[in-house]
Amino acid sequence: MLAAISTQNWISAGLISLAAVLAVALLHRMRDAIVNRFDFRDYVVDTARRILIGIILVVAFLYVLQLLEVELSPLLGGLGISSIIVAVALQPVFGNLVGSILLHGSRYFRPGDQIETNGIVGTVIDISFRSVELLNFDGVRVYVPNLKVLDAPLTNQTADELRRTTLRFQVSYDSDLRETQKVTTRALRLVDGIADMPAAEILVENFEDSGISMMARFWHPSEELSARWIVSEAAIAIRETLAENDITIPYPHLVVQNGSDRAPSRNDDDADHSVNPFHQPDSSRPKEDR
Numbered sequence: 001m002l003a004a005i006s007t008q009n010w011i012s013a014g015l016i017s018l019a020a021v022l023a024v025a026l027l028h029r030m031r032d033a034i035v036n037r038f039d040f041r042d043y044v045v046d047t048a049r050r051i052l053i054g055i056i057l058v059v060a061f062l063y064v065l066q067l068l069e070v071e072l073s074p075l076l077g078g079l080g081i082s083s084i085i086v087a088v089a090l091q092p093v094f095g096n097l098v099g100s101i102l103l104h105g106s107r108y109f110r111p112g113d114q115i116e117t118n119g120i121v122g123t124v125i126d127i128s129f130r131s132v133e134l135l136n137f138d139g140v141r142v143y144v145p146n147l148k149v150l151d152a153p154l155t156n157q158t159a160d161e162l163r164r165t166t167l168r169f170q171v172s173y174d175s176d177l178r179e180t181q182k183v184t185t186r187a188l189r190l191v192d193g194i195a196d197m198p199a200a201e202i203l204v205e206n207f208e209d210s211g212i213s214m215m216a217r218f219w220h221p222s223e224e225l226s227a228r229w230i231v232s233e234a235a236i237a238i239r240e241t242l243a244e245n246d247i248t249i250p251y252p253h254l255v256v257q258n259g260s261d262r263a264p265s266r267n268d269d270d271a272d273h274s275v276n277p278f279h280q281p282d283s284s285r286p287k288e289d290r
Helices: 007-038 043-067 073-091 089-107 146-151 177-189 224-244
Strands: 115-116 120-127 132-133 139-145 154-156 162-171 202-209 212-221
Touching: 007 043, 007 132, 089 120, 089 139, 089 146, 120 139, 132 146, 139 146, 162 224, 177 202, 177 224, 212 224
Parallel strands: none
Antiparallel strands: 115 120, 115 154, 120 132, 132 139, 162 212, 202 212
16 A cells, blocks of 8 residues: 555655644743743743644644555444543543643742632642642642632632721720720821831721721731731720720620519419429328328
8 A cells, every 4th residue: 555655645744743743842942032021920821832743743744644544433333432531531631621721821820829619728830730739828738620619709819909997896885986096096097017008098888786886997007927917916906095094895785584573474473383493392200101
């Protein structure tokens, strides 16, 4: 069969093979230029390069077989069912691979950002072919599949330099609200880490059962560990300021009524038929002989 193939087909097959090899070599040489020019991560460019190389080699291989008059129908027919099975089995793998490329292309976050996704909060360490690697604030590494990151709501806590926290507290009804606003605002301005602009503010929120609800709103750096420390210092500052100015923080009251405080009923005039649960019969009396 090979003897029947024309010289022109042999030459064409050789040229196509050579072109495929040159295209692969060109992709290898262009890698660094693409990374430096478009600011892509190395493994993203490597992934795209591997996909392109695979496409080039497959297309070149099939075209060469066609020029050499090799029958592809039996081969493709035998691979058809196997390809379907393999495609279904590898669907999550390919999905996460595509998800990795999409995450890098969209730039929702980068390594070093602190994000919240799928109920997990942590610092992004890496975005691999399969998952996003997070380091939570207890030092535990968590791997979230790329497809789940794309499908779930995502919060990038460090996308901006500052973020705002609302801290709620209560004061008693006899408190001077404007004086409370003044002294607590002054106290927040002295806390390290709270931004001067936008300025911290104290607002009256609502009238509760036990007191008047107020809220302290202030801006601080977005980094989570720093934010936690600043919020803690703000709460301490508010508590100490209220105590120094004799402003009471109320607490819920619970009224407990004793049974003796109940309203009298008409059965109270009757004999007391209550039974003492702790009473025991006198066992010292002799039993009557029957």
